[in-house]
Amino acid sequence: MLCTICARGGSKGVPNKNARVVAGKPLLAHTVEQAIESGLFDAIAFSSDSETYLDLAARAGATVLIHRPAELATDVAGKLPVIRHCVSEAETSLGFRADVVIDLDCTSPLRLPSDIRACAELLRMSGAGNVVTAAPARRSPYFNLLERLPDGRIDLAKRPEVPILRRQDAPACFDMNASIYAWTRDALFSRDGLFHPDTQLYVMAEERSIDIDSELDFEIVSLLLERRAAES
Incomplete structure (x- = not known):
């Protein structure tokens, strides 16, 4: 099993976010350490165009840069x-061919090692080509998620045939959290896109599903990681 962690150096929304210190360590180090703690991987490959990120990843325990x-x-x-x-x-560097590839995103560092293990087990038990992770959506396209239509009108993003009066009655919807992506190697290299007839969903709690896209996200994730570190 191979873990991949890919972090581009040119973030614009939150500049240099993966190197910023959170709960005593660079943000990217949390993801590398979670991969190690999962106990799953024969190697952890860290990909970046940033020499700073590559150096920090090596210090955190990544085995292939x-x-x-x-x-x-x-x-x-x-x-x-x-x-x-x-x-x-x-x-090529390791001299072996992976059977399973699990990609972890540095900007969604609230996952637990047990989440990574659960995704690997779901991939194995289901026989699927890939697994994605998400949290229960806070807004429903059938009830309170709005869309501006081409003619300028505002309407529900997905209007049901029969009006839904309570959000609880709407079909279950999920927010992708960019946390964990698991593939068989064959599926990763033979399929384009994330969603296929056999794609499986692993649902994570909202408090482990925040993906950093803004300074506000960064502040929230920092608070939660620092609280987790204090509790442990």
Whole structure:
């Protein structure tokens, strides 16, 4: 089993966020350490275009450092090509072919090692090609998530045939939390996109599902990580 952790150095929303110290260590170190603590992986490959990030990842315990090429470090570079590049380079370096690849995002560091293990087990038991993680959605497209239509009108993002009067009666919806992505290697390299007929969902609690996209997110995650560190 191979863990990939991919962190681009050019974040604009929260500059240099993966190197910022949270609960006594760089943000990216929390994810590397969770991968180690899960006890699952034969290797942990860290991919970045930032030498600073690569150095911090090595100090945290990453076992393979992958220098990401410039064409995969732009604002428009897709996630799958980055992960595939990381896997291919890591396999060449390690001299083995992975059966399972689990990607962890540094910007969603509230996961627990038990969440990583649970995703790996769901992938194995279901026979699926991939597993994604999400939290129960705070807004429902059937009830209180709005969309501005091309003609300027405001309406529900997904209007049901029969009006729903209580959010609890709406179909279950989920917010992807960018925390854990698990694939069989064959599925990772043969399929495009995340969603396929056999894709499985692992649901995580909201308090472990915040993905850092803003300074406010960073402050909330910092508070929760610091509280967790104090409690442990």
